[in-house]
Amino acid sequence: MSSEGVIFVSVESMSFTCGVMFFSFTLFFSCFSFLLFISRMKLWCNCDTCKSYLTLSWCAKFPNLCDWYTHLLKNSPTGTIHVHVLGNTITSNPDNVEHILKTNFQNYPKGKPFSAILGDLLGKGIFNVDGDSWKFQRKMASLELGSVTIRSYAMELVNEEIQTRLLPLMESKTAQNAVFDMQDILRRLSFDNICKFSFGLDPGCLLPTLPVSDLAVAFDLASKLSAERAMTASPFIWKAKRFLNVGSEKRLRKAIEVVNDVAREMIRQRREMGFKSRNDLLSRFMGSINDDVYLRDIVVSFLLAGRDTVASALTGFFNLLSRRPEVEGLIREEVGRVVGQAHGSGFPSFEQLREMHYLNAAIHESMRLFPPIQFDSKFAREDDVLPDGTFVRKGSRVTYHPYAMGRMEQIWGPDCMEFRPERWIRDGVFVPPCPFKYPVFQAGIRVCLGKDLALMEMKSVVAALLTSFDVRVVQPGQEPRFSPGLTATLRTGLPVRVSHRKP
Ligand code: HEM
Numbered sequence: 001m002s003s004e005g006v007i008f009v010s011v012e013s014m015s016f017t018c019g020v021m022f023f024s025f026t027l028f029f030s031c032f033s034f035l036l037f038i039s040r041m042k043l044w045c046n047c048d049t050c051k052s053y054l055t056l057s058w059c060a061k062f063p064n065l066c067d068w069y070t071h072l073l074k075n076s077p078t079g080t081i082h083v084h085v086l087g088n089t090i091t092s093n094p095d096n097v098e099h100i101l102k103t104n105f106q107n108y109p110k111g112k113p114f115s116a117i118l119g120d121l122l123g124k125g126i127f128n129v130d131g132d133s134w135k136f137q138r139k140m141a142s143l144e145l146g147s148v149t150i151r152s153y154a155m156e157l158v159n160e161e162i163q164t165r166l167l168p169l170m171e172s173k174t175a176q177n178a179v180f181d182m183q184d185i186l187r188r189l190s191f192d193n194i195c196k197f198s199f200g201l202d203p204g205c206l207l208p209t210l211p212v213s214d215l216a217v218a219f220d221l222a223s224k225l226s227a228e229r230a231m232t233a234s235p236f237i238w239k240a241k242r243f244l245n246v247g248s249e250k251r252l253r254k255a256i257e258v259v260n261d262v263a264r265e266m267i268r269q270r271r272e273m274g275f276k277s278r279n280d281l282l283s284r285f286m287g288s289i290n291d292d293v294y295l296r297d298i299v300v301s302f303l304l305a306g307r308d309t310v311a312s313a314l315t316g317f318f319n320l321l322s323r324r325p326e327v328e329g330l331i332r333e334e335v336g337r338v339v340g341q342a343h344g345s346g347f348p349s350f351e352q353l354r355e356m357h358y359l360n361a362a363i364h365e366s367m368r369l370f371p372p373i374q375f376d377s378k379f380a381r382e383d384d385v386l387p388d389g390t391f392v393r394k395g396s397r398v399t400y401h402p403y404a405m406g407r408m409e410q411i412w413g414p415d416c417m418e419f420r421p422e423r424w425i426r427d428g429v430f431v432p433p434c435p436f437k438y439p440v441f442q443a444g445i446r447v448c449l450g451k452d453l454a455l456m457e458m459k460s461v462v463a464a465l466l467t468s469f470d471v472r473v474v475q476p477g478q479e480p481r482f483s484p485g486l487t488a489t490l491r492t493g494l495p496v497r498v499s500h501r502k503p
Pocket residue numbers: 126127138141302305306309310313371372373376439440441442445446447448449450451453454
């Protein structure tokens with residue numbers, strides 16, 4: 001054998017040995033971590049809550065997990081419960097919420113388990129990080145979102161989408177007298193808006209043919225599969241599947257690649273054509289950030305933040321409105337009064353939307369009963385005691401539950417299950433809620449940065465639709481059933497019929 005051959009064989013056998021060593025190390029490390037995880041986890045617990053959770057017996061009485069948790073929280077003297085097998089403390093107590101989100105904020109970061117679950121999709125974007133990286137993005141994003149230029153730009157985009165796509169589509173549905181899924185239409189509308197706002201890209205989801213957008217499909221699949229990681233019995237399962245690139249993890253990787261390709265292409269185009277005169281978030285952020293991967297991560301977080309939240313809130317709103325037609329009349333009366341009878345030719349300005357106190361109240365009221373983000377978890381950095389006396393162990397999960405909180409008699413009174421916008425109005429003026437009793441936009445230090453934009457978009461859509469159309473839910477009063485996921489989505493959509501508004 002030539003010396004070249006000897007070298008080749010020894011290099012080959014060396015790399016084989018290294019491969020075996022690496023594999024053995026990985027296997028050993030995974031087994032060790034798994035055992036450590038098991039030893040810290042409570043696999044079985046005999047308490048009623050855990051038994052009901054593990055055997056799924058709650059399903060017999062409640063349509064959704066959030067309804068069962070609401071029932072348990074209502075019956076808890078402190079407004080706090082424990083699902084021991086999940087290591088999860090769930091609370092609907094406003095004092096606890098204030099403690100977690102404000103007073104002892106430092107002790108309740110998003111934490112590693114959450115970041116790992118969404119890490120492949122969101123990278124180091126604002127939604128998925130704590131500490132300095134979060135502080136930097138928060139500061140930069142609040143400056144941008146608070147600017148008049150960005151606010152006007154967002155308003156322009158929303159009005160354009162309503163005028164050129166939503167209203168013509170409603171005209172054609174009216175002409176066909178068709179039953180269609182309003183949730184789907186609202187998701188298309190909010191995806192077009194958030195893509196234009198974040199990337200300066202128009203996916204055209206609400207064009208008359210209602211086309212399938214590869215980006216929307218990939219983004220939805222990536223969000224869904226990422227959320228499903230949280231449902232596996234142990235994180236080792238999805239991590240092993242990701243390592244082997246099989247099943248749902250293979251599909252997730254592919255979906256994220258589609259999102260990445262779009263982001264890369266948008267960033268390349270901006271670099272080539274210039275970004276200084278543009279107002280989308282990507283262009284604005286490019287002024288201070290050079291790292292393309294970081295830019296991608298930041299903008300994808302905004303897509304997630306604005307994609308389904310607004311659509312979910314509007315779906316809940318139209319569903320509730322069908323139960324109280326007199327609320328519809330009062331909104332119309334207010335829109336007519338504020339904008340004037342010539343409203344048909346124009347859209348309310350930002351200032352006019354602000355004057356619509358009753359519409360604001362109706363939107364807040366619908367999100368009280370149907371918050372787009374039903375619960376949100378943090379992970380305790382150190383041992384702690386909540387204001388209601390609950391002990392929280394270091395590393396455990398603590399969840400506040402806006403869905404349950406919106407249904408608490410202690411917070412909203414005996415008529416808490418009624419859709420009653422009037423509860424928000426004093427002397428004709430909207431009274432903002434205490435954020436820790438109504439953490440629909442989260443509250444405290446990490447409160448939602450898009451709240452004003454989201455409310456502007458929702459008010460604009462409702463005002464435009466109700467001015468010209470009657471929107472009728474086909475089966476009003478039907479018990480909503482939600483799909484599992486990051487944002488509340490109705491499993492069967494919201495079938496409606498629209499017609500021209502009756503005088
Ligand atoms: C009805 C609509 C919306 C609701 C109910 C809502 C609710 C929330 C909630 C509960 C959080 C906290 C999530 C967490 O920390 O896990 C959040 C964070 C955030 N939201 Fe919204 N959101 C809405 C719309 C929007 C829109 C349209 C945007 C962007 C234009 C946006 C931007 C953000 C950002 C950037 C954060 C992260 C803030 C931080 O971590 O410091 N949101 N939102």
